[in-house]
Amino acid sequence: MRFMIIVKATPESEAGAMPKQELLAAMGKFNEELVAAGIMLAGEGLQPSSKGSARVHFKGDKRTVVDGPFAEAKELVAGFWIWQCKSFEEALEWVKRCPNPHDEEGEIEIRQIFELDDFGSELTPELRASEERLRTELESRQR
Amino acid sequence: MRFMMLMIPKGYESAAPDAMPSAEAVAAMMKYNESLKKAGVLLALDGLHPPSTGARVTFPDGKPQVTDGPFSEVKEVLGGYWMIQVRSREEAIEWAKRCPASPNEIIEIRQVQELADFPPDVRKAAAGLTEMQPHARKAS
Secondary structure, rough: EEEEEEEEEEEEHHOOOOHHHHHHHHHHHHHHHHHHOOEEEEEEEEEEOOOOEEEEEEEEOOOEEEOOOOHHHHHHHEEEEEEEEOOOOHHHHHHHHOOOOOOOOOEEEEEEEEEEHHHHHHHHHHHHHHHHHHHHHHHHHHH | EEEEEEEOOOOOOEEEEOOOHHHHHHHHHHHHHHHHHHOOOOOEEEEEEOHHHHHHHEOOOOOOEEOOOOOOOOOOOOEEEEEEOOOOHHHHHHHHHOOOOOOOEEEEEEEEEEEHHHHHHHHHHOOOHHHHOOHHHOOO
């Protein structure tokens, strides 16, 4: 099963504070462990919402764009991993071992990713084939 | 530049554990995903199960504390994401606007941090990171 591990933003990360070398080293070590255990599939950090950010709202055919930055740092995403784990419990154990990603109080959210089999009969054979084709092509591009 | 398009469906914060999109919605979204792929901008995409099946780990005094979902106090949660490679923030916004989204949904566009954004000492400390990032390989 795959999980998305979401690192929530804090007022400090939203203010553009860069991680200190000590934390980077600790996080680097944690990432190495994840890779060695075959857990980590991807991981990225996002710029604070003051840089390169916007929100698009949808109403019928209408699209409204609101530029960042956005308030409520706690609700924003600062970074994420995609992990391959045997169970939810395994993902949770790894998160508990993660170095605190911020110098202040922070939060990490664990969410399971939808796999094709989760959709059951709602996913027609045509849709399934098209989704599988898309993923195969994306994977071959990343190699 | 890489951007993440974060799908934020209002109401998903209290969705039942077995909530699923309809075949119709999935079909429309697949058409959109195909158009992203054809344009060569799509790097990765995933959908997330409702937060009622998830958990949050906080570090109040350095020690991890686990709260199981759903998270009653939160206003917004993630429903899924796309990782795209485009030339500008404007191009990312244009792609978001083409998404067949519903009135309860918001797409947030966020620029991904590249190693080049960091000063030399940080880049050194983060050496080896790129090999761990399949999404970044094409971009770099």
